[in-house]
Amino acid sequence: CTGLVGEECLRHYPIDPRLVHRELNSASVIAPSGEVVRFETPYPVARVVDRVAYVASFADRAREAGAEYLLGHRVLSLEQQKDRVSVSTEDGTKEARALVLAVGFGSQLNRQLGLGEPSDYVVGVQALVKTEGVDEVEVYLGRDIAPGFFAWLVPTQPGYALAGLLVRKNAPERFARFVSSRQAEGKITESMDKPACWGIPLRPPRKTYSDRLLVVGDAAGQVKPTTGGGIFYSLLASEVASGALNLALNEDNLSANRLGAYQKKWKSLLSDELEVGYSARRVFEYLGDSHISSLIHQASRNGLIAELGDSPDVSFDWHSSMIRKIMDHPTLGRVLRLVNPLLARMAKTPEAVEVFSADATLEPTLDESLAESGTPV
Numbered sequence: 001c002t003g004l005v006g007e008e009c010l011r012h013y014p015i016d017p018r019l020v021h022r023e024l025n026s027a028s029v030i031a032p033s034g035e036v037v038r039f040e041t042p043y044p045v046a047r048v049v050d051r052v053a054y055v056a057s058f059a060d061r062a063r064e065a066g067a068e069y070l071l072g073h074r075v076l077s078l079e080q081q082k083d084r085v086s087v088s089t090e091d092g093t094k095e096a097r098a099l100v101l102a103v104g105f106g107s108q109l110n111r112q113l114g115l116g117e118p119s120d121y122v123v124g125v126q127a128l129v130k131t132e133g134v135d136e137v138e139v140y141l142g143r144d145i146a147p148g149f150f151a152w153l154v155p156t157q158p159g160y161a162l163a164g165l166l167v168r169k170n171a172p173e174r175f176a177r178f179v180s181s182r183q184a185e186g187k188i189t190e191s192m193d194k195p196a197c198w199g200i201p202l203r204p205p206r207k208t209y210s211d212r213l214l215v216v217g218d219a220a221g222q223v224k225p226t227t228g229g230g231i232f233y234s235l236l237a238s239e240v241a242s243g244a245l246n247l248a249l250n251e252d253n254l255s256a257n258r259l260g261a262y263q264k265k266w267k268s269l270l271s272d273e274l275e276v277g278y279s280a281r282r283v284f285e286y287l288g289d290s291h292i293s294s295l296i297h298q299a300s301r302n303g304l305i306a307e308l309g310d311s312p313d314v315s316f317d318w319h320s321s322m323i324r325k326i327m328d329h330p331t332l333g334r335v336l337r338l339v340n341p342l343l344a345r346m347a348k349t350p351e352a353v354e355v356f357s358a359d360a361t362l363e364p365t366l367d368e369s370l371a372e373s374g375t376p377v
Contacts, residue, residue, distance in 0.1 A: 001126055001198065002154045002162050003051035004137075006316035007044060009232035016057065021048040021156045024137060031296040032142035032289035041309045045316045048156055051231075070094075078109055085212045098212045098245060098254050102238075105199040105218040113210060118201030118221045122149060124228060125171040125197045126164030129153075129179065130190040134161050140178070141292055148285035151178050153187065163188060166228055171197055200228040203278065208266070209259040214241045222270065224319065225278040232317045233273075237266040276320040299326075 004024070005015070023044035029037045063069065070089075078099065079086040085099040103109055110117050131153065140151040151165035163182065167174050175195055182188040204221030208214065216222065222237045223230035244262035248254050287295075299305050304326070308314050314322045 001051060001124065001196075002152065002164065003049045003054070003156070004046050004154060004229065004316075005049050005051075005054070005231055006046045008315065008317050009235065010047060012232075013058075013235050015047075015049055015054055019050045019053045019057070021050065023047050027137035027139060029296060030138060030140045031293040032144075033293035033297075035293065035297060035300075037296055037300045037305060039305055039309055041314075048154060054231075075103075075109065078113060080113070080211050080213065097249065098214075100241060100245070101213060101215045101219055102217045103219050105201050107219060110205060110215065110219060113213065115208070115210060115215060116206035118203050118205055120202040121199050122166045122168055122202060122228060123171040123197060124164060124166050124200050125175040125195050126162055127175075127179075127195040128156075128192040129161055129163045129182075129188045130159060130192060131155065131161045132159075132186055132189055134187055140165075141289075141296075143289050145178055145181075146174060151175075153182065160192070161188075166200070200230070202228075202281065204274070208263045209256060211256045211259075212254045214245060214259060214262050216241050220266075221274075222266070224317075225274060225281045226319045229317075233270055236269060240266045240269065273318055273320050276323050280319075280323045 003021070024046045025042070025044045026038060026040040029039060031037065059067075059069070073089040073091055075087055075089055077088045078101075079088070084095045084097060087094045087096070087099065101107075101109060101113075105118070105121065134153050134155050136155065138153040140146070140153075145151050146165040146167045148168065149166035151163075153161045153163050155161045163175075163179055165171070165175055165178055172195065179188055179191060201218055201221040201223055202225045205215070205219075208216075208220040216238045217234040218230055220237065222233040224233065241262055244259060244265065248258050251258070284292075308322060308325060311321075311325065314325070
């Protein structure tokens with residue numbers, strides 16, 4: 001929701017240049033120790049855009065192509081029948097041959113249809129702020145700020161930025177402390193609006209299809225587990241959904257068996273990123289502040305950060321290549337493999353490990369002292 005969109009996404013799905021606030025080729029990472037490490041690439045890898053307007057542009061194009069919007073109609077229930085799908089609202093019932101569920105995270109409609117829901121998630125909180133001297137993206141790490149995750153300042157228009165963080169619990173309280181700390185530093189001068197909170201899935205549900213039904217976007221867990229970003233992955237999966245649904249409609253075969261091709265295809269496209277990214281997410285979440293600070297210092301001192309910045313293989317949207325480069329590093333990789341052997345397996349042979357199997361579990365409430373002690377998980 002920060003509106004950070006990678007260049008590859010914008011090549012696939014162009015944006016009106018008037019909606020772009022700025023290009024990005026650098027960011028500063030503030031370690032728990034306070035050390036500031038700058039990551040820079042020789043060319044822009046992303047842009048800060050007006051996210052609301054960018055998403056609205058897709059809606060406008062759909063309307064121009066014949067789509068109709070019934071705004072203000074809250075969906076109460078869905079019913080799959082042999083020859084149609086019924087959508088019940090407070091104002092009546094609509095029927096269609098097929099349905100695409102793009103309801104975001106946390107909707108009861110997924111559960112109602114027996115599709116399951118993401119088994120792991122994080123809470124994001126963000127607000128627009130006035131800033132002084134914030135000219136590039138700043139990423140803050142540390143258990144006193146966002147345990148297991150990170151906080152950010154993303155400059156938009158001159159003198160303004162989006163401040164936010166990801167965390168499993170106590171998001172509003174932690175966000176208030178983060179803003180207060182940045183105000184004390186003189187970076188934030190004023191909060192411009194009330195913070196918005198939302199849930200972000202970190203793992204997909206068991207199924208993203210059924211008879212006459214496909215699920216896309218956050219509702220399908222099509223999100224980068226490393227950062228929580230979902231624009232590009234959702235657009236790619238939506239394109240897959242469009243193709244699968246078009247074929248099924250033309251064949252007049254909207255059975256779950258036929259529409260299952262959608263899940264198979266979108267997972268073949270994204271599962272490597274989701275699996276490697278989620279494994280890295282688990283490791284990072286259980287690292288203590290001293291470990292994170294040490295790793296960042298080592299990466300800067302040993303030239304790994306500069307190497308990553310110069311590498312053509314490192315992508316804003318595809319993180320598995322960067323994770324593998326880190327795992328191949330003689331010092332950092334050895335330390336991380338000691339912390340969690342699963343990451344080593346994922347980085348080397350992602351196809352051999354099913355992080356998203358139905359019985360895979362995560363213990364997000366592990367005591368923070370365990371992480372700080374460096375006990376392997």
